[in-house]
Amino acid sequence: MAEEKEFKNLVIQGAVYKTTFTWKFENRVNWEAPNPNLIYSFIPGTIIDIFVKPKQKVKEGETLLLLEAMKMQNQVRMPFDGEIVKIHISKNEIIPKKFLMLEIKPAR
């Protein structure tokens, strides 16, 4: 077949099929295991306030920052006892969804 060069390989259960891909398939989001030490924005919005600094020790449940979205101020809390490693945002910054805001690490 002359047009065979244009085909891509799709592997299903060990067999390699020659075929074409859809835009949706090519742009699908690849799964990544969530890293508990990275805090991402769950919604696009504005950083209203940041209450922590790098190297600060923080207890589980303490509010780290305020993210305003859809006219609501969302408190982003510490998921476990630990320490702030790095801050990637600044006050009044407008950030998209899934934006890396903070890096943290557990205590001990």
Place this chain on the structure above:
Amino acid sequence: MSLRSNILDLRKRKREVQKGGGDKAIEKQAKMGKLTARERVLALLDKNSFHEYDLFVEHSAKDFGMDSKVLHGDGVIIGTGTIYSKPVCIFAQDFTVAGGSLGLMHARKITKIMDHALKMRVPLIGINDSGGARIQEGVNSLAGYGEIFFRNTLASGVIPQISVILGPCAGGAVYSPALTDFVFVVENISKMFITGPSVIKSVLGEEISMEELGGARVHAELTGNAHFFATSELECFEQIKKLISYIPRNNGGKAMPFPPKSPKKGKKIEDIVPADARIPYDMRDIIKTITDSSEFFEVMELFAPNIIIGFGRMEGDTVGFVANQPMVLAGVLDTDSSDKAGRFIRYCDAFNIPIVTLEDLPGYLPGVDQEHAGVIRHGAKILYAYSEATVPKVTVILRKAYGGGYIAMNSRHLRADFVFAWPTAEIAVMGPEGAANIVFRKEISEAENPEEVRQQKIQEYKEKFANPYVAAAQGYIDEVIEPKETRGRILHALQVSQNKSVFLPNKKHGIPPF
């Protein structure tokens, strides 16, 4: 006053109202590249067949200075007419009158023609071109939408309902088209969304154009909300007429028969399909060797193209085709293709259209994104739809029929009436490669040359199981046929199925996985 002057007065009134929003608004409409509501209705229906009702209806709003405003026909045209000399009911929103906004009387006109359509058992065509709810009319406007949605649901499966999006269709208004059978969109003209770009920007900070958010291509390719995509309004009307020619007027009858014709002479059917199940071909070429005049009217061509659905005729009668497309994603079933086929099967079943299934698929698409997108419940739709359908159902297995895909694609076990397989068919739990790896895991891993043994075992499995004869021995397929016999076999199967009658357990309705 003589009768003559009354007649002249009537004519004058009609002329005035038929202008809709007036010359300026009509000019604006033309500048947007759109026809007026009246032009659309006249272009779509048979010449001189349109009869209008409720021309003199006026809006009933009193607040916000509305009482001093005149809105001709309250922004919508309703009536009856014919397409191919068969009656239809139609409404067309008039964007030149208050942006086609929907108020109480506007909605009442639409529901009136919907009630007619359902009572008279004729197709309903709705042309949408509206800015949305008429804010000044408040809850009356919402009530109007609700009344429309209720009737859409009531009429579903009784009469064909066709929605044509020829302008904006935003907010709650989108749910009427979503409840209808077929949605037509036109490039650069159709816009459908629940919340528009400005709200999305102010709330979420995401910037996007109307076309990128809810344009024709988005709905035809990505969301699956639209079934037919055209580049001009006139092309769109041709598509609607073609569709009308393929479907029955209501669920009590059959589509109008056409003179039987043979498929066009072209490539031989056995020359289209490569023997190696991993090499693709265009399944549409196979359909065209089966249908009258080799004509195939594809539905949802751009959405989930790994499955093909559409109408063709065999000996003059309409047949619905569901076929895997090896050319795209190897023809796998996934969330979108299951959803697409499942709905089409239910459409055919509701309107007495026999279903021919052409099968060649490696199974369901693997992937985290698929699992998390709910491929279990979406995939179940196709099983449900085939099992529930009582119209004649014929399956032809061309090559691969593996695993869950084999069961889903109208297998005997879901009550296919006739199942045929080509000698190239491979009916098995999975392909030889995957199966050999599992069944002969030990032999392969313990061998001195694992790859050599693997290939040997794949070959062994292929010869033993990757063929149609194991399933044929169980009676799961009725006959192994030569490719060139395909059309003849399907035709005969449909002929003997003409008076098919099946009794299902009594129920109010099932609970399909949607």
